[in-house]
Amino acid sequence: MQTTNANEEVNYLEYKGKYSGIWGWIFSTDHKRIGLLYLYSIAIMFVVGAFLGLAMKLELIAPGKTIMNAATYNATFTVHGVIMIFMIVIPGLPAVFGNFLMPIMIGAKDVAFPKLNLLSWWLYVAGVLLILTALLFGPGVPDTGWTFYAPYSFKTGTNLLPAIFGAFVLGFSSILTGLNFLVTIHRLRAPGMKWLKLPLFVWTLYGTAWIQLLATPVVGITLVLVSLERVFGIGVFDPVLGGDPVLYQHLFWIYSHPAVYIMILPAMGAISEIIPTFAQKGIFGYKALIISTMAIAFVGYLVWGHHMYTAGMSGTAQYYFSLLTFFVAIPSAIKVFNWISTMYKGSIKLDTPFYWAASFIFVFMIGGLTGLVLGALATNIYVHDTAFVVAHFHFIVFGGVGFSFFGAIHYWYPKIFGKMYDKYWANVGWIVFFIGFMTLYTPMFYLGMQGMPRRYYDYLEEFHGGNILSTFGSWIMITGLVIIITNLIRSARKGEKAGINPWGGKTLEWRVPSPPPLENWDEIPVIGEEESKYF
Amino acid sequence: MEQTKHVEHDHYDPEASKIGMWLFIFTELLLFGGLFIIYSVYRYLNPDAFHLAAEELDTFIGAVNTVILLVSSMTIAMSTTAIQKQNYRLTQWLLAITVILAFVFLVNKYFEWGAKFSHGIYPGSEHMLEAFSQGEILFFGLYFVMTGLHALHIVIGMVFIIWVMFYIKKRKVHHNRFALLENSGLYWHLVDAIWIFLFPLFYLIS
């Protein structure tokens, strides 16, 4: 597969293939274009989801009905959850940055199955459209919460079938992405790119892909069963027919707990790329980070029951799940220590991606430690289903994945678009967003401790203060978001041209031009024996 | 099509296809795995009802279908040997036999389900609600879901095999490039392996 020199000038953004215009994108099997397709579709859905979140916070600014009634509020948090979880954070980093960067990072020209890769994106879009159908047409917007708990999920009169089917299709898309990545990492590493030379981001994608592959089918079949229950009344989760609704929760969380690691592992991977670059120092504990990645993936598969402490499980199962939940904290903490140790005695360059990475560690630690409050059986029962839980998982899912995503986009933006963004406004956006985030979610820990339940559109007067502060925070955060997104969109046109390696990164993607040429490499790089990135 | 530096992804890597197929099989295993978890929990909770309900099923038809699937698994496995020996006629015959056996399996299944339906045994039937205990309703709910999903996989497998036969005819799959044939075989064996578990769990526990 010899390529000519002429390609060097044609980058993937300008390349014209068989189709032109938008068709050249949605029929492209180029992993970089597919990565951007995901980026744009995820960004659009994120704006919708963030708007719904904003509306919920506005409703909660005062007790009683403010802008919506109880039923609308139920629908709003359901749709907010479904969009944010299934359409944004689960595909999130793997689909966008994994697609764009992983083949370059391992020295390949594309993923192993490029057409399958494109199919994944189409399925993603199909899933999104199906769920939107559920919202716009039919008897009503689903109001079950994103968890579709039985038996309500087959009793509710709302339009749940298309939503469930949409989630199923999104799951299938996720499985195919995982499958593709696993085969790519196994088969397409450049000569000399041994397993223990792979960048940590690739390692986290590898762990993630396994979870995608092994956990998603379980929720797939569970959702199919809920649909069959709705249509035919097969009885498997219906207590009237002898079914056990708690079993639904088991099966749902067998997927959905590992799904948290589908979200957070690549986020940790991106942080593990950013920190050494800006500390100008090799990563501390490369192998420890790999082991902790795989340990999180593995142990994280076996702790689903800590979502169900109050559902009526046996005591033995509760002890087991509580114990194992604490085990997950160990590899997570190892990662944090390694990042900190990487910075120690490094020569830190303060730039936007580093700010995001540093604040990631901060919010991730708050999210992680409050996770132990929830993982411990006794304290969980006290704060179960309160605002405390909402605060915790927003710190992990939004704080963890969101901060890492923004860090990643600010880190790889010059590579992806070949332009540098306005750093001043990027920093302003970060600090405003960070302040808004803390103001929005921190009071919810307090509210939860006070006893304010989650998923309520109304509350007692004593919760008023915390809620005002939280709603106020949501406005600050949205301001930050507007600044960040505006700056990024504006810079794609007006930004200065970025060089091949603006940050001094050591991974392979910094050796190809920005933006990368169509096939990434004229010649597949050969990684020398002594050439090692980290140690 | 100026400047056709077409991204040619046509490098043939049989090992990549094979792992790809295996990974896909893992997802299928866990798809059925979810159902097996449900089955085992409900069986544990309603041992007597499951015992009783299983007696409604005809072990003979189940056994016949088991034999059919096992033989079809052998024929498709042999087709890989045949294509490596460049015996294309035999390859196609072996695949054709596999598809025909799959079809016979489905016909059996059709009559089996039909008999259940005519006795008023189907999800949501009034008869079941009146005459059956909760455990029995669960048993038949799972029976229809699991064998139904399995039958769906049989259909997908048949389409897959016919597609491969078409490719062999056009010699897009040949003795040096038969990963697709192997993959269809892997898929078919998966369908077989799942049936190996479904058969005792539904037919033999009475």
Added chain:
Amino acid sequence: MSEEKHHIVPYKTYLVILLVLLVLTFVSIAITNIELGELTVAGALFFATVKTFLVLTYFMHLKYDKPYIRIMVGFVFAIFLVVIIITFLDYYYRA
């Protein structure tokens, strides 16, 4: 292209395996016809496991594949088993 030599499995191997599978099927039917109580299910599952093992090893060529594919398959079955066991930590100990 095909630097790795592909192992050609003789027809006879497949035939032998099929015969073994058929025998196991009939034995398992025969055994479950005897009233063994609790052991019936265990017996049926044991035979199913042996049969699946044969299918995986010979029909699905795991015997001739690289070890890492075998490890993956083993891993997947193991993790599924663990998930079932953990689920039963709940149901088995429920009051």
